[in-house]
Amino acid sequence: MSALPSSGPVSHSGRTLDAAAAPPTASEHRQVWDLPVRLFHWALVTAFIASYVTNKLGIAYFKYHVWCGYSVIVLVSFRILWGIVGTRHARFRNFVRGPGAMARYLLGLARGGEQRYPGHNPLGAVMVLALLLALLAQALTGLFGNDEIVDVGPLYGYVSNERSLWLTSLHRLLFDWIFAAVVIHVLAVLAHLVVKKERLVRAMLTGRKPAHSVPAAEAIHSSRLWLAVVLVIAIAAALAWIVNTAPLAAPASF
Amino acid sequence: MSRKLTTTRSIAVASSALILAATFALSAAAQQAPPAAPAAGAPSPGTQAINVRKAIFTLIGSNFKPVGDVLQGRATYEAVDVPTSASRVAFLAGFLNDAFPDNSSTGDTKAKPEVWSNRADFDKRVKDFQDHSAALVQVVAREKSGSDAFKAAAVAVGQDCKGCHENYRVK
Secondary structure, eight states: OOOOOOOOOBOTTSOOSOTTSOOOOTTOEEEOSOHHHHHHHHHHHHHHHHHHHHHHHOGGGHHHHHHHHHHHHHHHHHHHHHHHHSOGGGSGGGTOOOHHHHHHHHHHHHHTOOOBOSSOOHHHHHHHHHHHHHHHHHHHHHHTOBOSSSOBOTTGGGSOHHHHHHHHHHHHHHHHHHHHHHHHHHHHHHHHHHHSOOOHHHHHHHSEEEGGGSOGGGOOOOOOHHHHHHHHHHHHHHHHHHHHTSOOOOOOOO | OTHHHHHHHHHHHHHHHHHHHHHHHHHHHHHHOOTTOSTTSSOOHHHHHHHHHHHHHHHHHHHHHHHHHHHTTSSOGGGSOHHHHHHHHHHHHGGGGGSSOGGGSSSSOOBOTHHHHTHHHHHHHHHHHHHHHHHHHHHHHHHOSSOHHHHHHHHHHHHHHHHHHHHHBOO
16 A cells, blocks of 8 residues: 555645645646546435335336345445545545544634545535435345335245334335435535535536645545456345345235 | 125125124233233223234235235136125225224334324325225126226225335335
8 A cells, every 4th residue: 555644634724745836726636536436426416316206106026126225325335445445535435534533623623724635525524424324324224124015025934924014114114314315415515616616516416626636745646446346246146146045035915 | 786795795794703703802912912911901992903903904904905916917806706806995994094093003003203294294195095996886886897997997006005005004
């Protein structure tokens, strides 16, 4: 691993850790998010919306609802692994901070000081973790659920009907929490745009942020695309194996 | 048409099954009766209504199950007796008109109070369920296969179950 300093706030003066370089111009951008992270993010957004819609459309669309759940499991599992072996700003240890750093960040916010992070800020890191874990839990509980009418999750056969119904209530309940978290997430991104003039959505699309918030040493130079492809295929294959070897089961007679 | 015959048979089968289920439900309830129950006699009319209601829904559920299995690809149309299941469900749906008397809103029931406070909507949903399950019987008699028409008719019934569960059943 490189011995570069880990991601931290960059002062707004335009001075970066890359002291040798000339102050970056306004149009200069540096790569922060690799392609897998960006594809993951928007695929997860799509899967989340699609799973809501397919649920609302009813029992005829249930199989697509299940496919959305598979997508979420593959995506989130990938993202967790990518948080260990991914590129610089994708790694958990480069953006997950302790309560102290979070308190300082919040204090800085309250004082109105400018704090720009090349990757996730300490508060954003909490949201990343919360959303990843909640969505994974949501998809996993769905695998074992049933609607007491015609729909059963693919792994229903592994649990008792009581356990399945309990997991189904969690599945129902968790949606509200995830929805709330998504709203906060979107509002926070909007706040960055309005208050800090940071265009985070564009950064998540292009992968690039203005050079004045990304020290040259913190820019990434590769997406490690092949590693990502291998990981996704491996996870999808493992999930397919689990689902295909599960005992076939219909809802118990009620 | 053999529909009359089928209906008669359905009535016979369903009534016996219903009586059986109600008996089980009542005996189970009797065994669980608290020791302090007043005068160890018959359960109150409200409790009886709840027990009968549960028996009806148990039978609707178990008889719609084969249809749901075909619908969601867990069984082939040929592997189960769809006509029998469909006609039983349609017949049992008729019991719902008087399955929710006013005295049965409290007790050991998952029915939400909205069943009674929002009665017009609830009754409309019951009517939809009856219409759709009757339509399913017709479609099954005509199609005799897991065709798209069968699926559409079965989805309509399943969706009625779901809609009512979502609005009027404690989860």
